[in-house]
Amino acid sequence: MELGLPALRGSITRDPARPDDPRLIDGFGRVATDLRISLTDRC
Numbered sequence: 171m172e173l174g175l176p177a178l179r180g181s182i183t184r185d186p187a188r189p190d191d192p193r194l195i196d197g198f199g200r201v202a203t204d205l206r207i208s209l210t211d212r213c
Contacts, residue, residue: 194202 194205196202
């Protein structure tokens with residue numbers, strides 16, 4: 171059984187709360203370039 175790739179239905183609407191800049195910027199205007207993700211709650 172092959173499921174394939176998911177497909178979008180309908181048109182994509184722009185979220186006005188989402189900025190046009192895809193970078194992650196903090197409250198001081200700094201661009202986040204090195205992020206770590208914790209897989210446990212003991213980091």
